[in-house]
Amino acid sequence: MYKLHIDKVTFAYGPLQPPVLADIGLSIGSDEFVAVVGRSGSGKTSLLSLAAGFLKPTKGRVHIDGRTVEGPSAERAVVFQDDALFPWLTARQNVGFALKLKGIPKAERERRVAELLAHVDLAACADKAIWELSGGMRQRVGIARALAADPEFLLMDEPLGALDALTRERMQEFLLHLWQDSGAGVLLITHSIEEALFLATRVVVLAPSPRRIVADIPVTFGRRLLQGDTSRAIKSDPAFVAARERLRDLIELQDFEV
Ligand SMILES: Nc1ncnc2c1ncn2[C@@H]1O[C@H](COP(=O)(O)OP(=O)(O)OP(=O)(O)O)[C@@H](O)[C@H]1O
Ligand SMILES: [Mg+2]
Secondary structure, three states, X not given: OOEEEEEEEEEOOOOOOOOOEEXXXXXXXXXXXXXXXXXXXXXXXXXXHHHXXXXXXXXXXXXXXXXXXXXXXXXXXXXXXXXOOOOOOEHHHHHHHHHHHOOOOHHHHHHHHHHHHHHOOOHHHOOOEHHHOOHXXXXXHHHHHHHHOOOXXXXXXXXXXXXXXXXXXXXXXXXXXXXXXXXXXXXXEOOOHHHHHHHOOEEEEEEOOOOEEEEEEEOOHHHHHHOOOOHHHHHHOHHHHHHHHHHHHHHHHOOOOO
């Protein structure tokens, strides 16, 4: 079990800028699925970029069990909304690229890529170019590529934001199973309160003013899907609806400061 710690982190984009995040404390276990919600501008992407090592804290420290995060690393794989896949390469080549960079020999690379593409249910499309795939398929290639490095943590910023409602629901189920099978801790940024409640083991609410965590709520709805309940049954359950309304109230109550 690893733990990614965001330890008393304050972050400003420049010395003369007000902090975007102030004194943030958040730990994510490698067995957890943590979803972060909050209004636009509340600092969600900044938080993920700090966890990924793209940004350095102004104060405080990001570390995995004491090992300070100094920059991006394969142990913390990142998936963005519009993932930068190579459009002229095939799904197989896109996933294989990360392994090639790591210097993994061809035979092993081929075996691992086939396994990863099967894992994201894309075995049949392995040799299609990215431009021939749907949005949901592209996102799954991006996730397979992130998983290629066998990360301890999967950091995702609105990975399903561009998908239509039905594909998004299927992808949510896919993400839950993937989390269960991969053994990687997940930090998911989402605009959707419903998605956060459905997927996460904890939902964290960021408030834009004074730019801090205002709630950290344990959740169990996703576990029910893994135990065989359907998405529809879970999302229409009065307990789910009540939790969703409470969370919406909590976010709307926060003052907005630009
Ligand atoms: N590169 C940057 N330079 C300066 N300020 C930035 C930069 N990126 C973001 N900000 C500012 O930091 C604050 C938080 O932005 P951030 O992108 O983290 O919010 P967010 O919660 O991800 O918003 P959204 O939901 O719209 O994606 C905003 O006020 C934004 O203007
Ligand atoms: Mg953002």
